[in-house]
Amino acid sequence: MVIYIPALHREGVLVLLSSGFTKCPGLFYATPAQDGILSRIRIPGGILTSQQCRAIAEIAQQYGGGYIDVTNRANLQVREIHQGIDAEVLQRLQALGLGCSNTTVDQIRNIMTSPTAGIDPQELIDTRPLVTAWDNYITANTQLSGLSAKFSVCFDGGGIVSVSDRINDIVFAAVLVENQVYFRLGLSIGAKGKPAQDTGIIVTPEQCLPVLVALAEVYLAHIQPSTKYKLRLRELLNNIGWENYLQQVQQRLDFSLSTREIEISIEKTAINYHHIGIHPQRQPNLYYFGVVLPLGRLETMQILGLAELAEKYGSGTVRLTPWQNLLLTDIPQIAIADVQREIEALGLDCAVSNINAALVSCSGKKGCAASATDTKGDALTLAEYLKNHIALDSPVNIHFSGCNKSCAQHHQSDITLLGVSIEEENQTVEGYRVYVCVDDKEQKFGREYQFVTVAKLPALIEEILLVYKTQRLNLNETFREFARRYDVSQWSMETIETR
Ligand code: SF4
CATH class of the missing domain: 3.30.70.3340 (Alpha-Beta Plaits)
Known part of the structure; x- marks a missing residue:
């Protein structure tokens, strides 16, 4: 299905943009969803001015459902759009710095950095200039429209609020080596949904942009930029081998990529x-x-x-x-x-005790045809139930996904709820497969519940949280640490039928 948003007049040229070019939405690549057209606005580094907030609120009110959603890449989404957005409105947004001024690259994944960049008391370096530099490079280089829309880059300044374990193709994570700040280069290698893995390579802040440019050029050299389906960087790295890929990156650089072994903390x-x-x-x-x-x-x-x-x-x-x-x-x-x-x-x-602080859901049945359940509705019901039944003093992240594509990035969550439906006595029964800390470095130490009905889910989660709260070693023991040492067979749920 091809949905056209209104013609955009730029320098006297009529430009028609369509979601038919990509599966990933952008401000200029509106995408059909179950609840109307979805428009996603890239916010590099996630920083918005108050003026931009007002402009987006106006769009959401006038064209969308009267709300905006913040995504897990710190983008914004306006949903439930049922009429085209005027070209003048889109141009006004561009003038305010929203969306990419080069519309051909607008659909490329938002650039991620710590939301506390520049204000974090412990950060090693303010990463905002790097975000701006890569964003400017993308904007100025139309050939990057050949990149996979999911080509994702993250800069982590080494502060308290870390983003280096978020799912990204390429991660630059700041480290201190002999009192100098470097960035460790991580790449998405191996299985889908895993955080980028350390390549052992360290680069100076000044080397980040040339390395990124070379990484993008090697990618473009291996794919057909005009094809609709583009390999993810992870798939290409797996196909040709990441060491081989990095050798080709090295050939494009006028400095040597050096390696250094650095101990990395995984408990984030x-x-x-x-x-x-x-x-x-x-x-x-x-x-x-x-x-x-x-x-x-x-x-x-x-x-x-x-x-x-x-x-x-x-x-x-x-x-x-x-x-x-x-x-x-x-x-x-x-x-x-x-x-x-x-x-x-x-x-x-x-x-912090607000259960919503670490509750994440994909758009679910109302917004996505692939979803087996109304994830957002079920998540809100769960939040309301837990608010009235248990007081948390530290965040436990709970992720709802309507299918196993993991738009809610559930692979690393404390409790993952995967929507499933079964047929029973000629009726469709919706429920969730529940994973409690199951996936950690591919070792299973948690617990799985094969099927829990939507109705019984809140009581199960309450019990799990209650066991954690009453049996943890101390207030500092995280849910994941607790799950690692706790005998999960005791995590029984006698009152809950699971199949
Ligand atoms: S996780 Fe599945 S159901 Fe949820 S939004 Fe993504 S594709 Fe749709």
């Missing part, structure tokens, strides 16, 4: 959600607020309210996170209580 889960709450910045007397967005959703009134708060108290920007939450930054200490009160008045909060 608890730290990832450290952004929720109120935290001091590296700048004296300034704080950032990590605001919980239920399943990444913001009503237009909430976006407008947050934009106003950012202008009134902060530096006029909000930052989206890959955990589908949001940061308000640069808040003076003296304004903390006022900002907290105003956030609550918008129907939002900054509590």
Whole structure:
């Protein structure tokens, strides 16, 4: 199915853009979904100005469902669009720096970085200039439209809020080597859905862009840029071998890629959600607020309210996170209580104990034909149930996916819920396959429940969380650490029928 968005007039040229070119939506590549047309707006590094927030709120209100969704790449999605967006509106968005000014590369994956870049008290380097440099390069080089739309890049500055374990094709993760900041190069190798693996190569900050350019050029040299289906970088690396690929990258560089063995921490889960709450910045007397967005959703009134708060108290920007939450930054200490009160008045909060802080869902049945269940609806029901039955004091991430394609990036979550439906007495019964910390370095140490009906799911999750809460060694033991040492056979669920 080909959906055209309105003709866009640029320099007197009529440009027709269509979702028929790609499976990945962009601002200029609207894509049909179950609930209408979906438009995704790339937000490099996830940083939005208050002006941009207002423009997006207007679009969501006028053309979409009156809300926006923050994605797990810190993009924004406007859903339920049922009429074309005027060309002038799209041009206005471009003028505000939204969407790519070069429409041919607009569908390429958003560039990810830590949402606390430049304000994180422990970061080794502010990665925002690297995000801008790669974004500018993409924009200026139309031949990169031949890249897979899923060609994904991430810069991690080595701070408290790490993004290096997010799913990306290419990861530059800052490390300190003999008092100098370098970036470790990670590549997506091996099985689908695994974080990028360390190649052992370290590069200086100045070398990141040339290395990225060479990585993209080698990719383009191996594929047919005009074909509709393009291999993922991971598939190409698996096909030709990543060492071979890197040799070809090396041939395009005027410096040598050097290697260094560095010990890497893999336990990031608890730290990832450290952004929720109120935290001091590296700048004296300034704080950032990590605001919980239920399943990444913001009503237009909430976006407008947050934009106003950012202008009134902060530096006029909000930052989206890959955990589908949001940061308000640069808040003076003296304004903390006022900002907290105003956030609550918008129907939002900054509590780590809020189950929504680490609850993620793909769009589910209402937005995606592949889904077996109404993931978003079931996730909200679960959140409401847990809110009334158990108080958490640290985040446990729970991911709902409607099928095993993992749009909600469930592979690393503490509890994964995979939508399935079965036929029983001529009726379709919806439920979930439940994985509790099952997938960690491909070793199974958790527990699987083959099928739990939607109705019985909340009680099962409550029991699992209760066991963790009452049997953990101390408050610092994460859910994953607990699951690793706990005898899972005791994690029985007598009251729940599972098949
Ligand atoms: S995980 Fe499956 S059901 Fe969910 S949005 Fe992705 S493709 Fe659709």
